[in-house]
Amino acid sequence: MFLKNFLTHLGRYVIMMRMAFSRPENMSMYYRETLRQMNDIGIGSVMIVGLISIFIGAVTAVQFAYQLDGTLVPTYYIGYIIRDSTIIELAPTITCLVLAGKVGSNIAAEIGGMR
Secondary structure, eight states: OHHHHHHHHHHHHHHHHHHHSSOOSOHHHHHHHHHHHHHHHTGGGHHHHHHHHHHHHHHHHHHHHHHTTTSSSOTHHHHHHHHHHIIIIIHHHHHHHHHHHHHHHHHHHHHHTOO
């Protein structure tokens, strides 16, 4: 009984995947929609990611300068250290978090509007 149900569901899944990945009837509609989604997800997110990155870099610089106040490290090294740590460590992480939130909410709103 279990094997029969498993094979039935597996067969239905394979048929669904074949239908999903078969050649679409109207390729130009899919091409335009793909370009629109690429624009919304990629180009549309550059401004918010840049703005959040500027604020995170500024806060990191202020905190780092506060921590190094009174030490023997010259203050002009703070910019170099913040630049390297922001580019190497924070930029990929923050970009992923911001894009996940923005793109996820956009896609959820788009699906919610499909009534």
